[in-house]
Amino acid sequence: MKSTVLFSSLALLCAAGSAGLAAPQRGPGLQMISIDVEGSGGTLFITPEGKSLLLDTGNPPRPGVVGKDTADVLADTIRSFGVKKLDYLLTTHYHSDHVGGFPAFLEKMPVGTIVDHGENRQPDPPPGSSTPPGAGRGAGAPSGGAPARPRITTEGYYQLYLKAIGNHKHLIAKPGMTLDIGSMKVTFVAADGQVIAKPLPGAGQPNPACNGLAGMADTGGEENARSVASIITYGKTRIAAFGDLTWDRDKDLVCPTNKVGKVDVYLMTNHGLPQSNSPALAAALQPIVVIEGNGITKGDDPARVKSFMESGRVQGFWRLHRNTQHPELDGSDDMIANPVDALPKDRHYNLRLRILKNGSVTVINERNGYNRTYKTGG
Numbered sequence: 001m002k003s004t005v006l007f008s009s010l011a012l013l014c015a016a017g018s019a020g021l022a023a024p025q026r027g028p029g030l031q032m033i034s035i036d037v038e039g040s041g042g043t044l045f046i047t048p049e050g051k052s053l054l055l056d057t058g059n060p061p062r063p064g065v066v067g068k069d070t071a072d073v074l075a076d077t078i079r080s081f082g083v084k085k086l087d088y089l090l091t092t093h094y095h096s097d098h099v100g101g102f103p104a105f106l107e108k109m110p111v112g113t114i115v116d117h118g119e120n121r122q123p124d125p126p127p128g129s130s131t132p133p134g135a136g137r138g139a140g141a142p143s144g145g146a147p148a149r150p151r152i153t154t155e156g157y158y159q160l161y162l163k164a165i166g167n168h169k170h171l172i173a174k175p176g177m178t179l180d181i182g183s184m185k186v187t188f189v190a191a192d193g194q195v196i197a198k199p200l201p202g203a204g205q206p207n208p209a210c211n212g213l214a215g216m217a218d219t220g221g222e223e224n225a226r227s228v229a230s231i232i233t234y235g236k237t238r239i240a241a242f243g244d245l246t247w248d249r250d251k252d253l254v255c256p257t258n259k260v261g262k263v264d265v266y267l268m269t270n271h272g273l274p275q276s277n278s279p280a281l282a283a284a285l286q287p288i289v290v291i292e293g294n295g296i297t298k299g300d301d302p303a304r305v306k307s308f309m310e311s312g313r314v315q316g317f318w319r320l321h322r323n324t325q326h327p328e329l330d331g332s333d334d335m336i337a338n339p340v341d342a343l344p345k346d347r348h349y350n351l352r353l354r355i356l357k358n359g360s361v362t363v364i365n366e367r368n369g370y371n372r373t374y375k376t377g378g
């Protein structure tokens with residue numbers, strides 16, 4: 001009897017092993033994975049039909065950093081769903097923390113169509129300028145004790161990006177353009193500094209939170225303001241993924257009328273940094289679930305978090321990292337994928353969302369399996 005039990009356990013282990021112990025289930029809903037790329041950009045969507053979209057390719061390779069490079073993290077996560085070729089890769093903008101891993105990623109994973117906003121709008125400063133090339137926050141300062149990276153400007157990353165694209169199919173996103181990816185629909189609401197001219201269906205309400213809202217001169221680098229911003233719909237659920245779109249572009253989208261409408265899931269813009277996430281945007285979107293791709297010391301700004309926490313409908317605020325600068329914001333460790341205080345301890349756990357057609361959204365902390373289900377779409 002004992003040996004039978006042992007044999008059965010072994011058989012189970014082998015079966016699990018052959019499928020990959022950490023292999024997530026693909027169907028029946030849409031999978032959205034906020035991939036831990038250390039405060040850079042990397043969000044994956046896989047439809048029940050197996051169609052895939054990746055938003056951004058994160059930080060450039062950082063030799064000497066403990067753990068895997070961003071491109072490996074992204075490619076391994078995609079493959080863990082049984083996907084061998086990525087259908088769409090959307091680059092929101094050309095800052096190093098969103099495009100730094102692009103050339104290496106293309107070497108590791110076949111990609112169908114590349115989508116972006118077109119030309120880089122943050123050229124190098126003129127020679128002799130007091131601002132050293134790439135010194136803006138948009139250049140992506142190392143966080144969490146990472147070694148310094150080679151200094152490449154935004155224009156430099158853009159040139160590497162263009163070279164890597166080669167013969168790939170290439171689509172320039174325009175506000176109002178839509179993409180059907182399996183049963184998921186992507187609508188671009190902003191790109192290259194322009195926003196949709198008309199409200200999306202069901203939107204267009206006045207937004208009182210715009211009254212008296214100050215402007216914001218600080219963009220963190222012009223490319224942030226040029227981000228491709230998307231509303232993604234699947235069944236009854238609406239998701240906002242705005243890249244690093246800045247405060248003043250938020251205003252164009254949601255002031256004086258809310259052209260976007262409410263959403264259910266909000267991928268916190270710009271890692272939760274203060275140049276984005278205006279109170280008017282929070283009042284317009286009123287998300288139920290917030291997912292923040294922050295770093296150990298990057299993003300998670302107290303005032304911006306507060307705006308969203310108080311926007312009216314938030315039931316779950318999930319983070320990729322503990323924020324060592326603002327521990328008072330953290331809440332339960334179960335809702336933080338990587339509650340570590342230094343980069344060498346980080347094990348790259350992701351937050352995974354399983355979204356069903358009926359509006360059920362389950363967020364899973366891949367570190368410990370802790371999960372909560374929210375009713376959205378109503």
Ligand SMILES: [Zn+2]
Nearest residue numbers: 040097244270
């Ligand atoms: Zn960023």
